[in-house]
Amino acid sequence: MLRCTLALFLMAAPALAEEVTTFALDNGLEVVVIEDHRAPVVTQMVWYRTGAADEAPGKSGIAHFLEHLMFKGTDTLAPGEFSATVEAQGGDDNAFTSWDYTAYFQRVAADRLDLMMQLESDRMRNLNILEDDIITERAVLIEERKQRTDSSPAALLQEQMRAAQFLNHPYRIPIIGWLHEMEALDREDALDHYKRFYAPNNAILVVAGDVTPDAVRAMAETHYGPLAPSDAITDRLRPAEPPQIAERRITLTDPRVSEPYVLRTYLAPERDPGDQEQAAALTLLAELLGGSGQTSLFAQGLQFGADPVAVYASAYYSGTAVDDGTFGLVVVPMPGVDLATAEAAMDDIIADFIETGPDADDLARIKTQIRASEIYARDNVDGLARRYGEALAVGLSVQDVQDWPAVLEAVTAEQIVEAARQVLNRDRAVTGWLMPEAEAAE
């Protein structure tokens, strides 16, 4: 009943785009304004088109390191004063680094936006990096790596799998950095990365909330307008993958593993500007195979069927990237079921799916869920800011973002099967086994 009601509601809802205005400053800064006047708050995000996949060879971790250093001082601001100021205004702020981008944001009362722009524009070009900050933050990051990666067999397996998934592309690099390279990162490395990539013509300013485009433009001209563009910004041409023609398998054995599992990643295409159909098909494929809830093919076939082999199974895909990424599968066997059995059961489901295609009701249900989440997404202005910022940071356009729901809606069963057939090819996959100890040889 609930599902039926929801579907009727959704069909009635107009597929209107959110209120988005875009423009650019003369120095190349792209600006996106997302209006939402329901509450007197505003979020400012600045996205730089640089991430771990843009690091100099041997300097893994420098993009993320610099993200930390951006909270140190500038010519006019003492170290730590940035976040202290935001907090004193009742706001909060943070940042994150991915392979393709590094982003900074603050959420404050709408009348503090001018101050936020003053602060953010200041550190875009005037960062001071002190030797003491390097020493302190490097230690912090090494500790972060030890806690999040080195103490986690699962994280280590993913790191080793990623290095095997990408034969040539720098998506191979862990964002946090390889420990031995992190230990050697110095002030010069941070400055090199900062000077090369932090400039208005390599950034996107997203302002979302209780603002008008005119007000944003005036403030942006005041604060970001005077910043000189960099002439070092080039096309983002990273080393590309050669043909992947041989299945790879990785086993990580670690006595700390309490729950063995199988992880599989396939090299998978990303959303391309004006060409998002295959990525949309993969998005639906991930939902059909292993989306959340108890209705996915994995849930039904592996967890809740007549002969359950798994306590958990899922599939995931995100196509918002500059270059080819991954389509992932995970299956956690029930106690007593070995990894080979669980993996084979998962592969059987995939083979069946490619043979028979999606059930029409399943596909309709998934599309309804996606429509619903699109509608709910419009109520979350921070989520929208992130969506536009990320898309523009990886080379998509505002139009691509706004087309995406319709592209998802238009995907056919045949396109999903074809995407599965093309992408779920084990010659381009890495399969990881996480185990507490080696299984006896067969």
Place this chain on the structure above:
Amino acid sequence: MLRCTLALFLMAAPALAEEVTTFALDNGLEVVVIEDHRAPVVTQMVWYRTGAADEAPGKSGIAHFLEHLMFKGTDTLAPGEFSATVEAQGGDDNAFTSWDYTAYFQRVAADRLDLMMQLESDRMRNLNILEDDIITERAVLIEERKQRTDSSPAALLQEQMRAAQFLNHPYRIPIIGWLHEMEALDREDALDHYKRFYAPNNAILVVAGDVTPDAVRAMAETHYGPLAPSDAITDRLRPAEPPQIAERRITLTDPRVSEPYVLRTYLAPERDPGDQEQAAALTLLAELLGGSGQTSLFAQGLQFGADPVAVYASAYYSGTAVDDGTFGLVVVPMPGVDLATAEAAMDDIIADFIETGPDADDLARIKTQIRASEIYARDNVDGLARRYGEALAVGLSVQDVQDWPAVLEAVTAEQIVEAARQVLNRDRAVTGWLMPEAEAAE
């Protein structure tokens, strides 16, 4: 009987080093002279300390491409005139590229050495790279790749395994280049590599044959002395490997495969200056496990035992490199024996070896063979030139080269077992299966 006679002979032979003189020019060019006055011939080699592992990211193949372009013209020499001149003097010449070096050599009558130096010094700094040469040679190299790599499943498997073996280090790159990157290499890429790496202070001149050090020095001063050193030559710090902690397996299935086999490579340390003991132990280990002939453990256990499983099996290791390389194993099963069985039999032999250590007679036999090959090597002046040139190009010294036979001689059974225990660790290994078609799921 023969073996006994040989051993007696070898024990009597003095372990004298060959006649080697070294010096350097003021511009940094290192010179090695190996005298051999038995015949009036001479070999000139110039080794550059740059190879595929020194290429700019995304420019795979450029080191080898440049090697080809070095046979085109200079300011004073027409394209092709270099080799034509060598040939007109009754000599021959060639070149080769590895991950760590690129080398050029000519073998001519001893009185033509001056001319050879004139030619070789000319192209060290005065190469002309024409757009037409780029187009022609790029097509030649792409064809070479297609013939040697893309048409060979075995070569493709090795390429994919190498990319999985090295998580971070550029030894991952194929020397010939990834096809999609080769296709994009242009004149600017070649010039960048040439200008950056081709200079007297990044080169080693080896002259071997019927010459005196004084004569070589005088000619070298005349021809190479005027060349300016480059200030762009830095330490060869490539991105290093993070810990390898998870076994990797790769299966390449190709209908063109007529003989399935198993290939295993382990990350293995190289010879270090003044510290060659572990590399020496690995050299002996490779001989004991899978050296040529019918007496290795693999030959006895896999090919000629009571229950033979393989038609061929071997082990190989070469430690002459700048950074950690690989220790390799290969086993080709008998028809009807599957890859898993052959691989397990190979691993059993390794496990037994680590448990029990080498048979004393086997070790003595291997050492005798090595002593013999060292003595024979001294009669091959071209081989010596290559040995010194390669060693110096990867950072070893003349002393390291001359110590190497004694270091090999001094290796103990315990050191070999310890090296096997440390290096033959499957967490740091890639195992490749080459098959004509997928085996049925078990």
